[in-house]
Amino acid sequence: YQNDIGQREAERGHLARELHDNALHQLLMLKRSVEEPTAALEFPAAYELLVADLRQIISDLRPATLNYGLRPALDGLVDALSGRDENGPAISLDVSGAGESYGPEVDLHAYRIVQQACENALEHAHPRILTIRGRLEPDLIELTVEDDGQGFDVDAQLDLAKLVAHKHFGLAGLYERAAIIGAELQIDSAPGRGTGVRLTWHSRDK
Structure with missing residues (x-):
């Protein structure tokens, strides 16, 4: 809360x-x-x-592209991030599936999780390559934001109470948004070997 x-x-x-x-x-x-x-x-x-x-x-x-589904919104996100700095990292999208809408709440929170993971990487990891990969199926979302940046010690920094206490709302917010839509969030990172933030959501109607 x-x-x-x-x-x-x-x-x-x-x-x-x-x-x-x-x-x-x-x-x-x-x-x-x-x-x-x-x-x-x-x-x-x-x-x-x-x-x-x-x-x-x-x-x-709320990005207008979300009205057309999660995939178009992710396309727009990559375009926006890539256009910020011509000397910035190479940013790409490698996602299979049409990515129809999963409902306003799921679409928005999944998009925000990917967006915030990208922002975190650009601000803190200083990567050369940033990739959003995964698949969008009718009853499944699997999205991973990967970077080749400096990485961090996951075990030392993923105490959510400490994240909130030190106002690291970006990382803490990823977990909050995942919980809202009943999704699973995994973060894999280590100093010197980049970071991967993986979101997995299954439809409850399955």
């Missing part, structure tokens, strides 16, 4: 920063362009930036 609260507070904090640093700034620019004739030329650009920022915030809350 405390873990869930911490994760949600971290997400709310991120949303608040995005609104303050981007959307609010663009609104102030729009206000200035209306009040000051000399700034009127800035209006179109400020408007477009505001719309883009709000669309990104909405996408962060």
Whole structure:
């Protein structure tokens, strides 16, 4: 329960920063362009930036591609991550199956688990290669996020109470989201040999 609260507070904090640093700034620019004739030329650009920022915030809350299924959303995630830094790691998707929707809750949490595992790898592991692999079947999701980064001592760091106490909500949140949808989460890592985060979900209707 405390873990869930911490994760949600971290997400709310991120949303608040995005609104303050981007959307609010663009609104102030729009206000200035209306009040000051000399700034009127800035209006179109400020408007477009505001719309883009709000669309990104909405996408962060629930990616629009999830409306078409988990696989399209993962394709979009890889494209977005790859486009951040042309000098960044090679990021690829190797997932079999059409990946139809598994329901809004399962789709969203499975997507967020993969997304957060990727973000953790990019921020902490400094990999050269990051791969999302697995299979999407009508009653099964198996997804693994693998990197060739620096890795870490799993036994020493996977005490969830310590993770929450030290505000490591990213890693703790993976377990929280997996539990919500009744999935299994496994993390395999060691210093110097990369990390693999594996999500396995079975349909309860099977």
